[in-house]
Amino acid sequence: MTKYDVVVVGAGIIGIAVCDELAKRGFKVVVVEKNPKIAEETTEGNSGIIHGGFDPTPGKLNAKLNLVGRKLYEEKWFKELDFPWQKVDSLVIALSEKEKEAVEKLYYRGIENGLQPSELKILTQKEVRNLEPNINPIVDSALLCTSSYIVDPVLLTYALWNRAKANKAELFLNHQVTKIKESKTDFLVTCKNLDQEVTFTCKKVINAAGHYADEIAKMIKAQDFNLIRRRGQYCILEKTEAQTLKNHVIFLVPTIYGKGVIVAPMPDGHILVGPTAEENIAKADTRLVDFKHLKIIQKLGKKIIPSLNVERISKLTSGSRPICQETDDFVIRYAKHNQNFINIAGIKSPGLTAAPAIALQVADMIDRTRKGEK
Ligand SMILES: Cc1cc2nc3c(=O)[nH]c(=O)nc-3n(C[C@H](O)[C@H](O)[C@H](O)COP(=O)(O)OP(=O)(O)OC[C@H]3O[C@@H](n4cnc5c(N)ncnc54)[C@H](O)[C@@H]3O)c2cc1C
Incomplete structure (x- = not known):
């Protein structure tokens, strides 16, 4: 069985952006997605605007990541990636x-x-x-x-995926996470693929499951938010x-x-x-x-x-x-009892704009715990 550094749950803009950043940094990363295609949920059903950043409530995490994210589009994604904008x-x-x-x-x-x-x-x-x-x-x-x-958010997600793939990331479509078991050093992430069960072993899990992030967090008793x-x-x-x-x-x-x-x-x-x-x-x-x-x-x-x-x-x-429900803000944090599990939840608007900033923040969190392991 292949052992991964990181399993990312969910192939929306957030999961794929995080995967892209981790693959760039040399992590062995795999994305598991329940749908037959990437970017079929909220990432497809939005306004496709990269917001300037005047709207979010000052002081909220989503206000800060809106501005940082928009600048990262200007400085990096618009220049590096091939997608319509x-x-x-x-x-x-x-x-x-x-x-x-x-x-x-x-x-x-x-x-x-x-x-x-x-x-x-x-x-x-x-x-x-x-x-x-x-x-x-x-x-x-x-x-x-x-x-x-x-921007076209779906084609943007494909552009990010193509770069992640070139950096050796893997993607399993039609793989719905049904169970996550944690041991002292690893996670076993079990997915339903048609009539089969497939299990991935990894050191870290990133929960980017959109509307189902609460259910994924619950699998390891790390649901400290409600959606x-x-x-x-x-x-x-x-x-x-x-x-x-x-x-x-x-x-x-x-x-x-x-x-x-x-x-x-x-x-x-x-x-x-x-x-x-x-x-x-x-x-x-x-x-x-x-x-x-x-x-x-x-x-x-x-x-x-x-x-x-x-x-x-x-x-x-x-x-x-x-x-x-508790904060009306983005949730980006380690599970309280296990820093190898990160929840990314409540990613309402301006999540598309904030995506490059979220990817950097989460990859830095992963880097930090990896350094601690050495
Ligand atoms: C009406 C509307 C307008 C918006 N307009 C804007 C805008 O103009 N600008 C902006 O910046 N933001 C906007 N947003 C916000 C933006 O669309 C979201 O923040 C962003 O798409 C969230 O992406 P995501 O990857 O977190 O979620 P998703 O795209 O929902 O991805 C989550 C993925 O996880 C998968 N998944 C779920 N459960 C499992 C499981 N058990 N196993 C495996 N995979 C699983 C799902 O199938 C899905 O593919 C808008 C949102 C809405 C709804």
């Missing part, structure tokens, strides 16, 4: 005087989070309409952020609708629909409208779409760009944010 500024639009207060708050929050004043600007109605002439004419003002990007799910549904419009936008991701100010509903260009030329924010979703329903919410998304899309033809639907999709 574009620099696209973002606008958070205020449609009333009252919403302008929210836009101003976001500006100051961005500065508190470490953005440079040169990356953020509050625009007047005239300036907004010059940038995006088809925007709702009742627009009052907007927050412009010049350090955001759009809930908030679903977001999207409507992807035909490429013809791209003519209504110049080149911005346009957010409504955050409301009950979460961090902000957007109308945004996609790297493949389609237009993305959504997401909703539906609470208390069952694990089996994290990628469900329904027609009731389609109407809401279409209405919100037209609120941003009235001339958008929201009937020209190419695809409906969805994803759910895994949320740590």
Whole structure:
């Protein structure tokens, strides 16, 4: 039986980014994934925005990793990896005087989070309409952020996987982790592969199982967090609708629909409208779409760009944010009783943006315990 340094559970953007970083550092690493393909869960059902970093609550881990992660995209991933991305500024639009207060708050929050004043600007109605002439004419003002990007998260995950594979990482698809046994020196990670059981021996385990991270942690009594799910549904419009936008991701100010509903260009030329924010979703329903919410998304899309033809639907999709109930923040820590097991959980938005920073942080944690072993 092959013995690995590290088993990573889950081949979403987080598990694959961590695997890539560990393989680069010379670890013998394997990823086990229950699905037949990588990046089929939350990594596929999101807005695909690399956020500037003005939105997260200052002081939270996700605020810090947003900024570090975004800079790592700029300095490393955009240069080193072959995947579709574009620099696209973002606008958070205020449609009333009252919403302008929210836009101003976001500006100051961005500065508190470490953005440079040169990356953020509050625009007047005239300036907004010059940038995006088809925007709702009742627009009052907007927050412009010049350090955001759009990416294809699935193709990014494949690009990372290709690099990890070149560095001798391994991947087993259709392998669902069902049991983890720990001994003094090793872990035995058992997976269900069709009708067979396959067991991997390793020194360290990284739990990057998304919505199932709680269940994986429970297998070694290391579940010190609880997860809930908030679903977001999207409507992807035909490429013809791209003519209504110049080149911005346009957010409504955050409301009950979460961090902000957007109308945004996609790297493949389609237009993305959504997401909703539906609470208390069952694990089996994290990628469900329904027609009731389609109407809401279409209405919100037209609120941003009235001339958008929201009937020209190419695809409906969805994803759910895994949320740590206790902290509403990312969980990235060793199991309390065993530093060879690391939980990465509650990776809601901006997890895609933070992915390179999470990978570095977790690889450093693994390095630290390896040095302790010598
Ligand atoms: C609506 C929405 C919009 C978002 N927009 C943005 C955005 O614009 N920008 C941004 O930065 N972030 C955004 N995010 C957040 C981002 O999508 C997530 O943080 C990120 O995708 C999380 O990736 P992950 O690898 O942790 O999870 P996942 O992609 O869910 O991967 C977990 C993997 O683990 C596997 N797995 C589970 N259980 C097992 C098991 N027992 N055995 C083996 N494998 C298992 C799953 O099959 C899955 O492939 C958004 C999220 C949502 C839901």
